[in-house]
Amino acid sequence: SQQGEEDPxxxxxxxxxxxxxxxxxxxxxxxxxxxxxxxxxGLVHLILIRSNxxxxxxxxxxVTLDTSKKSSSLLITASRAADTASYFCATAxxxxxxxxxxxxxxxxxxx
Amino acid sequence: xxxxxxxxxxxxxKTGQSMTLLCAQDMNHEYMxxxxxxxxxxxxxxxxSVGEGTTAKGEVPDGYNVSRLKKQNFLLxxxxxxxxxxxxxxxxxGAYPHYEQYFGPGTRLTVT
Numbered sequence: 316s317q318q319g320e321e322d323p324x325x326x327x328x329x330x331x332x333x334x335x336x337x338x339x340x341x342x343x344x345x346x347x348x349x350x351x352x353x354x355x356x357g358l359v360h361l362i363l364i365r366s367n368x369x370x371x372x373x374x375x376x377x378v379t380l381d382t383s384k385k386s387s388s389l390l391i392t393a394s395r396a397a398d399t400a401s402y403f404c405a406t407a408x409x410x411x412x413x414x415x416x417x418x419x420x421x422x423x424x425x426x
Numbered sequence: 427x428x429x430x431x432x433x434x435x436x437x438x439x440k441t442g443q444s445m446t447l448l449c450a451q452d453m454n455h456e457y458m459x460x461x462x463x464x465x466x467x468x469x470x471x472x473x474x475s476v477g478e479g480t481t482a483k484g485e486v487p488d489g490y491n492v493s494r495l496k497k498q499n500f501l502l503x504x505x506x507x508x509x510x511x512x513x514x515x516x517x518x519x520g521a522y523p524h525y526e527q528y529f530g531p532g533t534r535l536t537v538t
Contacts, residue, residue: 345524346524346525348526350527356531357516357518357529357530357531358469358516358518358527359529360526360527360528363524363526365524403468403469405527407524412457412474413471413474413525414520414527416461416468416469417468418466418467418468419468
């Protein structure tokens, strides 16, 4: 069953604006990961945050993790048309080789 | 998606036919996974492998079989295809120790 749930399901923003999406999960995790999927392509790993980290940055991406609330957020700053994609969170539980993916947030960046 | 290839890219099957999907990697990772992706449902794990010669069931294994005879290849078989198996299938490889995954380009399968 899916562990993570993204919110919102869909997001439409103007180029240059920031995009924020959230992920909630149910059980204790070892780490949480975010992936991007462009239409018709495979998923691409964006960023990983460990359970003992609260915030992480990678270029225009900022991820936060609140283990007390079992939630994470992904912020994309200064969005570009190329950021149009679906974004998925995935959780890795302790001592488990598998990831549990959410259903994703579809982001559309308008020019 | 460099390092993970999937064959074929597209396939149309009739109900009851069988086929094998091939995933190949050149990154020497131990962990390999097969997922299916259906609209609005994200990714669901079918089977996975933690090393050569090993396989394990995921969330939705029924109707599928797998084999990992060589470390670099992970095969997914459909013995008797059903319309419910119409989906996009993704192979992924996993990196120790945090298991971030690298995906292939996908196989779009239609069963009529």
